[in-house]
Amino acid sequence: MQTFGKTFGLKSAVLLVWFFSSQCAREPVHRNPYLSDIAFRYEINLNLPQYDALRYAGGSMLIPQVGLKGLIVFNLDGQQFLAWEATCANHPPRDCSLLVLTGVLAECSCEGFQYSLATGQLLDAENQTNTPYPLLNYQVQANANLLLISN
16 A cells, blocks of 8 residues: 555656646747847946946946947946846847937937836837837846946
8 A cells, every 4th residue: 555655646746747847838038139149247336437327326327338239227226226238129230229318218219219227118119119129138246336247
C-alpha cells in the first residue's frame, strides 16, 4: 500500500506540473521592430553641475551620444530615476526621430507623438497609431549620487 501511495504521488505531481505549465500560457513579448538593441554603460555623477536638472523630482535631461539617438533621464520622485531611448518608438529612425523634452513629456518632431516620461507610454495611442510602442526603457542603478545606466 505504501508503494502505491509513493507512485500515485509522483504521477500526480508530474500531472499537476504538466497541467499548470500547459495552462499558464504567457503573453508573447512584442519587440519593437523599429529600434535595434544596443549595448552601453553610462555613468552619471549627480554632484556634477551639468546634471543639476536631475536633482529634483520631475527633472529631466537629454544626453546625446548614448544609445541610438540619445538618452533621456527622468527623476520620477526625487529618489527613483528612469532612462529612456531618445528615439521615437513608433517609426523607423529618421532625422526627425530625436525626441524633444517638454516638461514631463517627450515629443517626436516627425508626427508629434507625445510620450510620458513617468511611464514611457505613448499618449493618446488610439488616435495616433494602430500598433503603439512605448519608449525603449534602459536599466538604471542608483547608488548614493551615482547613476549607472545600461542596456
